[in-house]
Amino acid sequence: MQDSKSDLQILNRFRQLCQRFGIKLTYQRLEIFRVLLSSDNHPSAEEVYERVKEKVPTISLDTVYRTLSTFEQLGLIRKIHGPDDRARFDPNNKKHYHLVCLKCYKITDFEWPELDNLSPPESINSWGKTQNYYLEIRGICKDCLKKEE
Amino acid sequence: MQDSKSDLQILNRFRQLCQRFGIKLTYQRLEIFRVLLSSDNHPSAEEVYERVKEKVPTISLDTVYRTLSTFEQLGLIRKIHGPDDRARFDPNNKKHYHLVCLKCYKITDFEWPELDNLSPPESINSWGKTQNYYLEIRGICKDCLKKEE
DNA sequence: ATACATGCAAAGTTTTTGCAACTCG
DNA sequence: CGAGTTGCAAAAACTTTGCATGTAT
Numbered sequence: 001m002q003d004s005k006s007d008l009q010i011l012n013r014f015r016q017l018c019q020r021f022g023i024k025l026t027y028q029r030l031e032i033f034r035v036l037l038s039s040d041n042h043p044s045a046e047e048v049y050e051r052v053k054e055k056v057p058t059i060s061l062d063t064v065y066r067t068l069s070t071f072e073q074l075g076l077i078r079k080i081h082g083p084d085d086r087a088r089f090d091p092n093n094k095k096h097y098h099l100v101c102l103k104c105y106k107i108t109d110f111e112w113p114e115l116d117n118l119s120p121p122e123s124i125n126s127w128g129k130t131q132n133y134y135l136e137i138r139g140i141c142k143d144c145l146k147k148e149e
Numbered sequence: 150m151q152d153s154k155s156d157l158q159i160l161n162r163f164r165q166l167c168q169r170f171g172i173k174l175t176y177q178r179l180e181i182f183r184v185l186l187s188s189d190n191h192p193s194a195e196e197v198y199e200r201v202k203e204k205v206p207t208i209s210l211d212t213v214y215r216t217l218s219t220f221e222q223l224g225l226i227r228k229i230h231g232p233d234d235r236a237r238f239d240p241n242n243k244k245h246y247h248l249v250c251l252k253c254y255k256i257t258d259f260e261w262p263e264l265d266n267l268s269p270p271e272s273i274n275s276w277g278k279t280q281n282y283y284l285e286i287r288g289i290c291k292d293c294l295k296k297e298e
Numbered sequence: 299a300t301a302c303a304t305g306c307a308a309a310g311t312t313t314t315t316g317c318a319a320c321t322c323g
Numbered sequence: 324c325g326a327g328t329t330g331c332a333a334a335a336a337c338t339t340t341g342c343a344t345g346t347a348t
Contacts, residue, residue, distance in 0.1 A: 024302060024347050045338080060305045065338060067303095081230035085313075086337065099276050112270055120286065121261055127248050130288035137269065139279035173322050173327060194313080209330045214313065216328095234338080235312065 010034060021074050031055050032067045036077060036091040042098075042107040044086045082107060083138065101141035108141070159183060170223050180204050181216045185226060185240040191247075191256040193235045231256060231285065246282075250290035257290070 014033050018025040035043070035051045043051070049064045068089055071077045078090040080098070084105035092109055095116055099108040115135065124130060140148075163182050167174040184192070184200045192200070198213045217238055220226045227239040229247070233254040241258055244265055248257040264284065273279060289297075 026303065026347075028304075058305080062306085062339075063304055069339095079232070081232065081234075083228070083230065085236075087234075099273060099279070101277065102280070108276060110270065110273055110276075114267055114270075115264070118263055118267065121259065121263075124248060124259055124286065126291070127257060127259075128250065128288055128290040128292075128294055130248070130286050131251070132287055134285040134287060136283040137273065137279050138281055138283060139277055141277040142275070143277075145277055175322075175328065177329075207330080211314075211331085212329055218314095 010037060017074075017076070023070065023074075028052070028056055028059050028063055029067050029070075031059075032064060032071075033076075036071070036089065039091060042080065042088040042090050044084075044088050046086070048089065080107070080134070082136065097135040097137070099141070100136050100138045101144055102138055103140055103144035103147075106141060159186060166223075166225070172219065172223075177201070177205055177208050177212055178216050178219075180208075181213060181220075182225075185220070185238065188240060191229065191237040191239050193233075193237050195235070197238065229256070229283070232287065246284040246286070248290070249285050249287045250293055251287055252289055252293035252296075255290060 010033070011030065014030055015025055018029075023029075031052045032048060034055075035048050045061070045065050045068055048068065049059070049061050052059050052064065068077065068079075072079050072089070076091070076093075078093075080088045080090050082088060082098075082100045082105060083102055088107060090107075094111075096109045096111050097115070099110055100106075101108075112135075115133075120130070159182070160179065163179055164174055167178075172178075180201045181197060183204075184197050194210070194214050194217055197217065198208070198210050201208055201213065217226065217228075221228050221238070225240070225242075227242075229237045229239050231237060231247075231249050231254060232251055237256060239256075243260075245258045245260050246264070248259055249255075250257075261284075264282075269279070
């Protein structure tokens with residue numbers, strides 16, 4: 001879900017998705033979709049709300065929550081829970097992991113092919129059916145280190 | 150932080166910790182410490198509260214929150230944020246990772262030495278100073294699979 | 299037309315905070 | 324005694340929900 005396409009291309013793509021999943025194409029959903037597409041960071045619901053409000057001033061926060069939840073259920077985005085107490089939403093659907101800054105809570109993606117290829121211990125097979133990995137490396141990002149001196 | 154020692158041993162150990170970190174040894178803190186020691190699961194603040202209340206009926210939930218936060222800052226426990234919306238606390242200080250059930254939100258520890266030994270991509274060195282890994286494998290646990298049939 | 303989506307307001311959850319009373323060291 | 328800790332109550336922060344109105348198909 002990260003591309004830089006023209007408005008029309010995004011519209012067509014979103015229309016397709018709505019049809020495929022049987023949900024209605026509304027202006028609110030489209031603009032939320034756009035905001036997610038153009039996010040390099042991992043916005044919280046509040047941040048998505050603020051950005052969508054520029055285009056759709058009458059949108060309400062609960063619509064943003066509901067839409068994000070819908071998108072999550074459709075597999076378009078992923079909800080992530082970092083050390084920050086608010087949920088964040090990840091529109092990057094390539095296999096990747098997260099660097100989380102414990103000061104500013106910024107989340108940065110990184111890739112780690114060696115981990116992708118590592119098979120988990122067999123012991124976990126007896127636990128149940130596994131679906132996906134979530135890996136976070138926590139620390140302090142460069143910007144925050146600079147501020148500390 | 151997981152042992153099964155006598156009450157006296159735990160008391161002495163906790164007294165030591167309090168002295169080392171310069172915090173006062175209170176009945177509330179001691180009982181919270183005991184509950185954490187005897188937890189094989191990863192209790193939420195509420196769950197710790199419920200269990201401590203059996204011994205210290207007058208304890209308040211906010212004291213539990215404050216104490217857990219203190220313990221976390223001292224490095225005695227780790228706060229974890231799963232798909233469940235409440236924080237959970239992990240008293241296991243051995244290197245380990247988590248299996249998280251998306252149905253019942255139960256968290257199970259597992260070890261993965263191959264991952265411990267895997268060095269992360271160099272690219273992340275330019276990000277900042279990393280402190281620790283957090284890995285979750287999500288799925289459905291055996292019990293919940295059984296309930297579904 | 300009608301089933302779905304939105305906006306509003308209100309409520310629900312989880313966590314934090316101000317403050318007076320209390321307690322450990 | 325005095326700084327640190329607790330309990331209470333209230334508030335804050337984040338998220339969800341009921342319902343009437345509006346809208347996409």
